[in-house]
Amino acid sequence: LFTTEKISDHFFEDLEDMLIESDLGAKTSLELVEKLRKEIKRNTIVNEKEFIKTVRDYLSEYLIVDDFKPDENKLNIIMILGVNGVGKTTTIAKLASYYKKEFNMTSVLSAGDTFRAAAIDQLIYHGDKLNMRVVHQQQGSDPGSVIFDSIDSAFSRGEKIIIADTAGRMHNRDNLVKELKKINKIISNKVSDGIYKKFLVIDATTGQNGIRQAESFNEAVGLDGIIMAKYDSASKGGIIIPICRDLKIPVLFLGTGEGYDDFIKFDRENFLNYLLG
Amino acid sequence: RISQKFTDIFRNISGKSTISEKNIREAVDEIKITLLEADVNLRVVRRFINRTIEEASGEKVLKAVDPGQQFVKIVYDRLVALLGDERKDLNLKGPDTHSVILLMGLQGSGKTTTSAKLALKLKKEGRRPILVAADLVRPAAVKQLQILGEQVGVEVYSEESKDAVRVVKNALAYSKKKSFNTIIIDTAGRLHLDDAMMKEIKKISDISKPVETLFIADAMTGQSAVTIAKEFHERIGISGVILSKFDSDARGGAAISLKSVTGQPLKFIGVGEKMEDLEPFYPERIASRILG
Ligand SMILES: Nc1nc2c(ncn2[C@@H]2O[C@H](COP(=O)(O)OP(=O)(O)OP(=O)(O)O)[C@@H](O)[C@H]2O)c(=O)[nH]1
Ligand SMILES: Nc1nc2c(ncn2[C@@H]2O[C@H](COP(=O)(O)OP(=O)(O)OP(=O)(O)O)[C@@H](O)[C@H]2O)c(=O)[nH]1
């Protein structure tokens, strides 16, 4: 049984430190600790076990977790976007592999990164390995046109899932965001009675800029979900918490390595266990 | 913005009254939050704060007409001092001998792009660089470097092989034969947690004896920058850091964390995807960005 005296400031400081070091951000961490201090004052927490549980509950509440199973009776198009180098192309391969394993559904991969050196080659490599078709044009071609073609060809062949790669882009580069909006418009217009999802990929080692990324891209094209890659790194990926809480965008998957099987559905409990050590 | 916050904190202090401990504490809390929100590592922030308090409690601020501004100046100057380093140029040997530059870092941090940028820069400065494609793990990595090499007009040494150490060995022999004086080695992205990959890069470093072992870090890296850099520095040895993707709107606090944990200079920043987008590192620029 403990009282407010027993829970020393030290205890709150340690918790605050842990949250900050997990990339929740100073603001979110301080707010959470403040909430806890109030709970302690109201004597609604009576022992250490309850304290930990309350922390978990708050964090759990901040997280929004979701799932996406493609509709077998419609054309599903998933656009993958995000800043440079976060893991988009690799995540596309993992997602395609996942849908094959879980639902026995094959995907068409659309090589929408027509800009970066060997981006198309990289996706073609994955397509080969996964035995899935890659729709591509040559380097430098218009990404909108590649995706347009991908939708046409998938539709005519009765294929059910298209996963579209896009070039990495900084959310503060207006011309690149404009291009993304254009691609988004093309897809929205073309897939009016299909299912269209936009998933942002973020890097688990990202700091507070992750919120800026999610915010900007959400504002630009609207996001249906987040995939956090490189969760196998030393980072606890805490940035996902303020993203979910402040922007109300669900997190779907975690990338846990460079192989196709290094891909898991986001699990709230496991994530919090690891976060809280 | 932080200068406005400090002005507010010290607003009611005129030239003759003294600044209270409370004012200093408030100002220090503001710095702490600013630095944390800029992704400077918590422990690094603490050390920085402790030393800053001493200076802030001193004569200069206490007697200043505008203590808020004085406070900002102290913080800014200390950040610049922390980030600054005279050794920020590449430390290469003379042009008639071989200098190896080894690039390493986490997955996706910008190594391949940066190696080509460096090759272009060195070529423009009159050196004879060659790029070595030692990432044999990532799909199309060799092709990526070959394309970039072609773009900057620098030869790329590559082999059909899965053995990066062997490729580097052969590349060194080839470079000697063909009198390239600067050998830039691009390597696979790796986690410090991956023992096999850390052993690989250690081997590459041992056989190539680089004059520069550059750690390429993403400007948006958060708190774990310290853990990562520390491991790479202790196991392999970092001689310099390049912060990539600085054209994002990331505040770049990782720069402070990296400098403070490795003690090594920040040499360049990547400011875009084009081959010309490599700039020298200016501590003043980074400091004002971190302070927002
Ligand atoms: N350890 C680890 N590495 C990953 C993960 N996901 C991707 N990577 C690696 O991160 C690097 C970048 O991955 P890409 O898929 O090329 O990233 P991208 O977002 O498509 O990059 P750009 O197209 O250049 O913007 C590659 O080396 C991948 O193998 C992950 O979950 N864990
Ligand atoms: N905007 C911007 N993009 C950059 C910068 N440096 C690299 N990039 C991009 O970041 C992505 C990853 O760059 P790479 O050079 O492939 O990174 P890497 O470290 O070699 O990746 P791995 O080999 O998979 O570990 C690519 O899309 C690059 O074009 C930079 O300074 N600014």
Ligand SMILES: [Mg+2]
């Ligand atoms: Mg990609």
Ligand SMILES: [Mg+2]
């Ligand atoms: Mg690379």
